[in-house]
Amino acid sequence: MVLREDDAGVSVHPRQFPTNRGGLCQKGWTAAELLDHPERLTTPLVRDPATGTLRPASWDAALDRVVTGIRAIQNDAGPDAVAVFGGGGLTNEKAYALGKFARIGLRTRHIDYNGRFCMSSAAAAGMRAFGIDRGLPFPLADLGRADTLLLVGANPAETMPPLVRWLTEQRANGGQLIVVDPRVTATARQADLHLQPLPGTDLAVANALLHIALTEGWVDREYVAERTAGFEAVRRSVAAWWPARAEQISGVPVADLEATARALGTGGRVIILTARGAEQHAKGVDTVSAYVNLALALGLPGRAGSGYGCLTGQGNGQGGREHGQKADQLPGYRRIDDPAAREHVAGVWGVPADELPGPGVPAYQLLDSLGTPDGPRALLVFGSNPVVSAPRAGRIERRLRDLDLLVVADLMLSETAALADVVLPTAQWAEEDGTMTNLEGRVLRRRALRPPPPGVRTDLAIIADLAARLAPDAAAATDAAARFPADPATVFAELRRASAGGAADYAGISWARIDAADGVYWPCPTEEGSDTPRLFTDRFATPDGRARFHPVDHRPAAEEVCAAYPLHFTTGRVLAQYQSGTQTRRVAALRRAAAEAFVELHPDLAGRLGIDDGDPVRVTSRRGEFSAPARLSAGIRPDTVFAPFHYAGAGRANSVTNDAVDPISGMPEFKICAVRVEKA
Ligand SMILES: Nc1nc2c(c(=O)[nH]1)N[C@H]1C(S)=C(S)[C@@H](COP(=O)(O)OP(=O)(O)OC[C@H]3O[C@@H](n4cnc5c(=O)[nH]c(N)nc54)[C@H](O)[C@@H]3O)O[C@H]1N2
Numbered sequence: 270m271v272l273r274e275d276d277a278g279v280s281v282h283p284r285q286f287p288t289n290r291g292g293l294c295q296k297g298w299t300a301a302e303l304l305d306h307p308e309r310l311t312t313p314l315v316r317d318p319a320t321g322t323l324r325p326a327s328w329d330a331a332l333d334r335v336v337t338g339i340r341a342i343q344n345d346a347g348p349d350a351v352a353v354f355g356g357g358g359l360t361n362e363k364a365y366a367l368g369k370f371a372r373i374g375l376r377t378r379h380i381d382y383n384g385r386f387c388m389s390s391a392a393a394a395g396m397r398a399f400g401i402d403r404g405l406p407f408p409l410a411d412l413g414r415a416d417t418l419l420l421v422g423a424n425p426a427e428t429m430p431p432l433v434r435w436l437t438e439q440r441a442n443g444g445q446l447i448v449v450d451p452r453v454t455a456t457a458r459q460a461d462l463h464l465q466p467l468p469g470t471d472l473a474v475a476n477a478l479l480h481i482a483l484t485e486g487w488v489d490r491e492y493v494a495e496r497t498a499g500f501e502a503v504r505r506s507v508a509a510w511w512p513a514r515a516e517q518i519s520g521v522p523v524a525d526l527e528a529t530a531r532a533l534g535t536g537g538r539v540i541i542l543t544a545r546g547a548e549q550h551a552k553g554v555d556t557v558s559a560y561v562n563l564a565l566a567l568g569l570p571g572r573a574g575s576g577y578g579c580l581t582g583q584g585n586g587q588g589g590r591e592h593g594q595k596a597d598q599l600p601g602y603r604r605i606d607d608p609a610a611r612e613h614v615a616g617v618w619g620v621p622a623d624e625l626p627g628p629g630v631p632a633y634q635l636l637d638s639l640g641t642p643d644g645p646r647a648l649l650v651f652g653s654n655p656v657v658s659a660p661r662a663g664r665i666e667r668r669l670r671d672l673d674l675l676v677v678a679d680l681m682l683s684e685t686a687a688l689a690d691v692v693l694p695t696a697q698w699a700e701e702d703g704t705m706t707n708l709e710g711r712v713l714r715r716r717a718l719r720p721p722p723p724g725v726r727t728d729l730a731i732i733a734d735l736a737a738r739l740a741p742d743a744a745a746a747t748d749a750a751a752r753f754p755a756d757p758a759t760v761f762a763e764l765r766r767a768s769a770g771g772a773a774d775y776a777g778i779s780w781a782r783i784d785a786a787d788g789v790y791w792p793c794p795t796e797e798g799s800d801t802p803r804l805f806t807d808r809f810a811t812p813d814g815r816a817r818f819h820p821v822d823h824r825p826a827a828e829e830v831c832a833a834y835p836l837h838f839t840t841g842r843v844l845a846q847y848q849s850g851t852q853t854r855r856v857a858a859l860r861r862a863a864a865e866a867f868v869e870l871h872p873d874l875a876g877r878l879g880i881d882d883g884d885p886v887r888v889t890s891r892r893g894e895f896s897a898p899a900r901l902s903a904g905i906r907p908d909t910v911f912a913p914f915h916y917a918g919a920g921r922a923n924s925v926t927n928d929a930v931d932p933i934s935g936m937p938e939f940k941i942c943a944v945r946v947e948k949a
Pocket residue numbers: 387421422423424425427428429449450451452454467468469470471544545546547581582583584839840841842843844845846847848849911940941
């Protein structure tokens with residue numbers, strides 16, 4: 270998009286760009302409204318110990334409070350007693366600076382971020398199959414030319430409207446769109462075939478699809494032999510997944526499974542995509558692996574116009590997961606437990622490698638340990654609102670309250686900021702330069718249109734100031750100031766060096782090159798060399814160049830329905846709200862479009878429960894309850910209830926969600942738990 274500022278304020282205008290062709294979603298069109306919003310924070314806030322309320326304070330006083338608190342806690346309990354929580358909406362520069370600040374400014378191993386709740390299962394499955402995690406290993410435009418496109422647990426018509434034109438184009442070209450979702454969504458309505466499984470059964474569906482492909486002889490034997498390893502174990506494991514068995518578990522009719530397998534197995538260009546519906550489960554990694562197995566068996570990854578991909582969520586969901594905000598990660602998608610990676614990054618940072626802390630713990634484990642005897646006693650949050658977005662949010666809210674020091678940098682007083690001891694007002698997207706990496710692995714520029722309002726600082730400036738103030742003496746403070754520049758261009762130049770040689774190699778990407786080329790795809794190791802729009806054309810990023818199959822088996826959800834909690838509950842998004850809603854719940858047009866939470870349920874179920882459309886209902890699980898008006902829809906399975914997670918307070922869906930996590934990725938089970946529903 271292009272921004273213009275005139276007497277009437279800042280406005281958003283379309284820009285012709287290859288990924289979205291000038292298209293934006295409603296949130297994009299209205300985003301400028303937040304720049305001069307009356308509720309915007311324009312001064313730091315510090316909690317007054319006498320009254321317990323947040324009071325405006327100077328930057329000096331606020332940062333002093335933060336630094337004094339951190340020092341006292343770390344002197345008492347060691348460096349790991351302070352933790353950092355980041356976000357996938359931060360620019361690459363900020364994500365990088367935050368990871369560096371945690372490791373060498375605070376010397377803590379405890380940093381993780383909201384991407385753990387987002388794409389971590391697809392990331393882990395991609396890593397173990399392909400040796401690399403780039404959401405789409407091919408340009409988005411490939412979707413428009415696919416003969417068959419399978420969307421598993423994705424609702425782009427509401428979550429990624431600019432992507433819909435590729436779906437429209439695909440079908441105009443004669444392609445077939447198949448959607449797997451327990452609800453008839455706006456996306457499912459456009460599909461040629463809609464599979465409507467019980468939440469949490471996608472793995473069984475995938476294994477049955479591969480079973481059918483094997484029986485029918487659609488497996489690409491030559492590709493499997495030449496480009497992959499481990500097929501035999503998968504072949505044996507899916508032998509037990511007769512379509513009838515998958516139908517029994519998922520409710521998807523055998524005929525639909527067969528039609529889907531045929532479209533995938535006999536199409537020319539075939540693309541399989543997963544999103545949060547398939548991934549946000551305690552078996553998310555294995556579920557994605559099941560679809561990757563299917564894609565590999567059909568010979569799709571690396572074949573022109575075909576492949577497997579994950580639809581990455583947040584603004585910088587891809588770049589945010591590459592440069593060191595993750596508990597186990599260093600910049601360039603390096604592992605923090607890899608001695609060579611530590612040596613390289615420590616060299617760029619000018620510290621001895623043995624001074625870098627080891628891996629921390631995944632987001633939910635981190636949040637759930639806050640304020641407990643063995644957990645961190647201070648938390649710094651940049652770009653997330655876990656009071657609304659974390660699973661089992663009531664418990665996480667209590668953990669945050671148990672902290673000795675909670676610091677939140679935000680544009681608005683989010684529900685998490687409202688609990689903080691110190692709130693730091695930060696700049697918005699239109700007020701700072703930087704880069705973001707989109708779902709195709711394409712690094713893009715974000716340009717500042719105007720400076721932040723008086724009293725507001727950028728995240729980079731806040732990190733730089735904190736690092737300098739934490740230094741023990743004047744000489745160390747000068748040193749820290751040099752190590753933590755507030756200027757994004759300087760940070761990006763360092764990020765390029767730190768990422769050099771890593772999986773996500775940005776060494777050859779300059780801002781000028783991004784401008785000249787409408788974005789640059791990583792890996793891009795040299796300024797002269799080419800970038801990489803398509804991965805895997807010759808080899809995978811594994812040591813021997815072969816992709817890996819992983820045998821995976823269906824298992825039940827972490828919590829099954831029972832007499833007391835007889836219904837399946839799942840969550841997701843609506844078009845007009847974004848995430849925890851801090852921003853979108855404050856935009857008048859979006860509030861009008863989606864003012865409050867709702868509970869979507871089938872008319873038959875509602876009838877049995879004596880609930881009419883619009884009635885207030887209460888949803889209760891073993892962990893808590895929330896209330897919202899009923900919205901009757903024949904498009905949802907009668908055994909399943911859905912609510913959006915964008916709302917706080919009484920309408921907070923995460924009050925009931927399950928905090929069971931995937932053993933490999935740490936992804937919480939946002940997409941299924943057992944509930945009871947009654948008229949409130
Ligand atoms: N309007 C809007 N757009 C957004 C966002 C937003 O908050 N609002 N957030 C952004 C972010 S961070 C992300 S991660 C993306 C997410 O984008 P999506 O993954 O498309 O979004 P969700 O609504 O979370 O989930 C997609 C679908 O999964 C279905 N589902 C639920 N349980 C299951 C299941 O067990 N199996 C299957 N197959 N499907 C299931 C839901 O019914 C839902 O329609 O959206 C991005 N875009």
